[in-house]
Amino acid sequence: MDISFVDLKAQYLSIKKEIDQAILDVIHESAFIGGRFVKSFEKKFANYVGSKHCIGVGNGTDAIYLALKALGISAGDEIITAANSFIATSEAVTLTGANVKFVDCDRNTYNIDPKKVEQAISKKTKAIIAVHLYGQPADMIMLKKIADSNGIFLLEDGAQAHGAQIEEQRVGTFGDLACFSFYPGKNLGAYGDAGAIVTADENLAGKCRMIANHGRVEKYDHEFEGVNSRLDGLQAAILCVKLAHLEKWTEKRRAAAAIYGELLAESRAITPFEGQGFRHVYHLYVVRIKNRDTVRRTLEKQGISTGIHYPISLPMLRAYRYLGHSPKDFPISNRYSQEILSLPMYPELNPTQIEYICDQLRNVTQS
Numbered sequence: 001m002d003i004s005f006v007d008l009k010a011q012y013l014s015i016k017k018e019i020d021q022a023i024l025d026v027i028h029e030s031a032f033i034g035g036r037f038v039k040s041f042e043k044k045f046a047n048y049v050g051s052k053h054c055i056g057v058g059n060g061t062d063a064i065y066l067a068l069k070a071l072g073i074s075a076g077d078e079i080i081t082a083a084n085s086f087i088a089t090s091e092a093v094t095l096t097g098a099n100v101k102f103v104d105c106d107r108n109t110y111n112i113d114p115k116k117v118e119q120a121i122s123k124k125t126k127a128i129i130a131v132h133l134y135g136q137p138a139d140m141i142m143l144k145k146i147a148d149s150n151g152i153f154l155l156e157d158g159a160q161a162h163g164a165q166i167e168e169q170r171v172g173t174f175g176d177l178a179c180f181s182f183y184p185g186k187n188l189g190a191y192g193d194a195g196a197i198v199t200a201d202e203n204l205a206g207k208c209r210m211i212a213n214h215g216r217v218e219k220y221d222h223e224f225e226g227v228n229s230r231l232d233g234l235q236a237a238i239l240c241v242k243l244a245h246l247e248k249w250t251e252k253r254r255a256a257a258a259i260y261g262e263l264l265a266e267s268r269a270i271t272p273f274e275g276q277g278f279r280h281v282y283h284l285y286v287v288r289i290k291n292r293d294t295v296r297r298t299l300e301k302q303g304i305s306t307g308i309h310y311p312i313s314l315p316m317l318r319a320y321r322y323l324g325h326s327p328k329d330f331p332i333s334n335r336y337s338q339e340i341l342s343l344p345m346y347p348e349l350n351p352t353q354i355e356y357i358c359d360q361l362r363n364v365t366q367s
């Protein structure tokens, strides 16, 4: 049986009529930049997250960069973030001129360890960027306490966690600003690059909006130099359609995760840990396993595509060699980068497929 890692086509086919109509509407109105579709999506997404303001931007990486710039982050500042994330998180920090300070993750949740964050804070630290990795909220309660008691900002990288919650509170509402990506493969994905910043702070929202649009107040009235990073009308219209289905899709992801959990309970694969009261939205279903690379190759031969998120921890990337880190500086992230395996995960994945994957996985790990 062939099982892909994600299946964007299956999702499109399930909502084809709505999507095609939305795209046609944008074209008929020539609402390509700005306009009612962007406004409508911003309003709907702020509402979905449970925050006041949403600023549509070009992509998730820009969202982080713009959020940092809105906070006035610049050269000489230090920003703490997770050693195990996608490079976008730390890349956006460097782009502002600030220095990135990596912190290791918790051994159960794979999210940034608040105790280690506390130890990493210095006089230069201006902000913490929490990443809700794989779709599970980081420990925002502890991180908020730490940020507040040290007088530093707290940002959320929610690129993998649309709709994730701690108790009844959605991610995106814990930090000063939160950043989302709508890269096609994300839980809420556009048909190209797209992103957003969410905040409850009107002043910060205004700043983000200006920086993302050439420092513009009105057309041709520029208060300062910004960048061009806008959500476009086509993506906004597509996202409006898809947002209405997101809760249903999230529940399907959670149901798929529950089946995986049951079928792998007696296996040698270590399944994801879900914090008490935490709503994990399973952007990725990541297990840990010995001989990961052999297992992966065997699954591939059985037609099962898997992924590794991420094979090299950020501090160990060549891009960060200048920081002079060694693997023992981030023991958990580095050990786990050798053991983690992302199994197929998308709302349309059915129980028969999951059973097949789990059967194959049990076979390879037993032999």
Ligand SMILES: *Cc1c(COP(=O)(O)O)cnc(C)c1O
Binding pocket: 059, 060, 061, 062, 085, 086, 088, 089, 131, 157, 159, 160, 180, 181, 182, 183, 193, 194, 195
């Ligand atoms: C995808 C992703 C980003 C970047 O989003 P883009 O829209 O691709 O720029 C940032 N952080 C994390 C954790 C991501 O997974």
